[in-house]
Amino acid sequence: MSERVLTPRNRGFLFLDSHPAGCRQVVADMWQACPAPAGVPEGDGPVALVIGSSAGYGLAATLAGLKRAGIRGVAVSFEKAPTARRTATAGWYRTAATADIARTAGRDLVFLNGDAFSDSTKEQVADLIEQRFGGRLDYLVYSVAAPRRTDPDTGTTYASVLKPIGRANRTKTLVFDDEGVPEVREVETGPAEGDDVEQTVAVMGGADWERWIGHLAARGLLADGFTTAALSYIGSPLTAAIYRQGTIGAAKAHLEATARTLNDRLDKTVGGRAVTSVNGAAVTQSSTAIPGIALYTGLLRGVLGEDLVPPIRQLAALWDQLTGAAPLVLDDEGRIRLDTFELADDVQAAVAERWETATTATVTDLADLDWFRAEVRRLYGFSVPGIDYTAPVATDVPWPDHTP
Template identity: 40%
Template sequence: MIIKPKFRGFICTTAHPEGCAQQVRNQIDYVKSQPAINGPKKVLVIGASTGYGLASRITAAFGAGADTIGVFFERPSSGNRTATAGWYNTAAFEEAAREAGLFAKSINGDAFSNEIKQQTIEMIKREWGKVDLVVYSLAAPKRVHPETGEVFSSVLKPIGQTFSNKTVDFHTEEVSHISIEPATEEEIRHTIAVMGGEDWKMWIDALQEADVLNEGAKTVAYSYIGPVVTHPVYREGTVGRAKNHLEATAHELDKQLKKIGGEAYVSVNKALVTQSSSAIPVVPLYISLLYKVMKEKGLHEGCIEQMYRLFNERLYTGGEVQVDEEGRIRIDDWEMREDVQAEVSARWSKVDSDNLKELSDIEGYRRDFFQLFGFETDGVDYEADTEANVTIQSLA
């Protein structure tokens, strides 16, 4: 079929297999162009099919020569419906890993469930014995609690008072004002349950109890802080409460893993275009301005550059891991540089629909969004007939 992007709100309902494969190859080529990492050899990535999770898997495999197991929840193609982008990403990654002589297997299912945790543990025991690194990079709007069966749904809302500020529709390039009503206590509780650290701890508890963590094993989960302008809807909002819980969990897990000489960290990463960030009011406008400023200063990074720097300059330097006063790894250090934030703030006060293209990189934002789904990627013929039914070999 000839596959074109189709949208429903901020979600693209189609994905292009060739475009996704090319995006994966581009990330692999970047990592292979960098110095090798003296890193982990057996890596489990929970949330491995897109964004930072996928970039972590690529960095571990092609930067450190690691064997990897990826856990995710993606949908294969069916009839005239394409597979999800994460499905195509994983198929392309596994193929490249096999060609490079690297072990790569995947598990598709609800990572919040006890069944998938057990299935993963059985695969680790059968294939490896033990794991060196566990990356936790799950991003989901809902979670069914594995013990109680309660269904939690996360929300992106401020806490305590209504929040009003500028935002942009990156499809129409229209800058407008938006107001978001504050979250209820129940919505806060739900968001923490979905996006906090409970499930991360359940994974580590299960892996440790099954004795599949190597001596000195590390685990890392991902967070975001961002600038003052986004704090009311992000860091000081419902998501921020969840991230606080995630970071508190890291300290708890770090003490727990000390028994085997291990470590647990939260890495605070840079703002990037993702399906999640595109749905958060205010954030797309901030990212568009940030991209322009960081590109002008030669500081811009995508997921793969961020994850390579995390592995190479923080987690696996051979020495002590560099953290901030809260014990967090800061890979958002270039984003949060004083000169970068001062310039973004100055542009924020001026930006409107008329000067958006001049002050921001809205076109770069839009292109990055399309590329999440395999579209607008150099080297791909989008007019060609494309086979949408792609197999992930390890799931066959």
């Protein structure tokens, strides 16, 4: 087994390596932070499929599903194996750690590494549900964030872009230099052109979610009362031009419209339900790529401190609503809202005030940059309390083995 001392090497918010022990600890900390339910679910537990299970909200969905709802089933993500020169991706190591937690909890959860957009992954999952999980799927949580999708029907590959619609957007944004010194800059992003909107909707809209459900329904694998949720975001007026009113926002609107169509169909066929869950801002590999979001999230944490609800606690609440352990509360557009801590008027007013005055000179006082920087590093398993980064670690961690 190759053991190495790993030091972080990064370009901006992207790191070349991931730390296996740090990633394992991140998962353990999330598991710990998920409140245990009053009555631990007994027996086999419901059968669930989580898509996008290795990072961010999908990882939170997997861990909270295990703890709050006692799920078993299948978790899908798309991660890179370790090589002689590079570590695995962080999601690979987090998956290995999540699998150990599932095993210890006595839950049969199969982790698949593959492209969720492909029909072959869908077939593999359907076979597993049919052969290993009694042929009935109770829950599907869809939490994929991806830059590209190939449509299996046409072979066309779509690429998503993060652009405003209609006109260019200038926004403040936060960057760090090689020494980690923060700078607040203005960046301009040109408006969507050509088929940018359609391309982004084709990747991040509801098409693949709908295809999954169509596939599983055609194989007769949806249990009575089958319930599915896809993750969405609305966010602040401060980021609206680039997010909710931008190309990605068009994709989210499509996802939310897909939920309504799916909901009607599921209601009629299996007495089931489809919803979107609107979640709060979180530091993830996907969110740090959006112009302005780093500054916004740092300021939000500056305002909220510990009241910024982490994904694991939001997803604990989501599972409770999906399973009926807590009442299902939907907004006027049929969405579960777990972002109220972020969008409360007083919180938004305070963030807006700080946003106005944020400059390179003032940002350290206005935003929680220590937290933000640590969150970014934790995405790769660095800056995790309790890890000895001077110790060599084995990087060739195997993908979980699921031989029954």
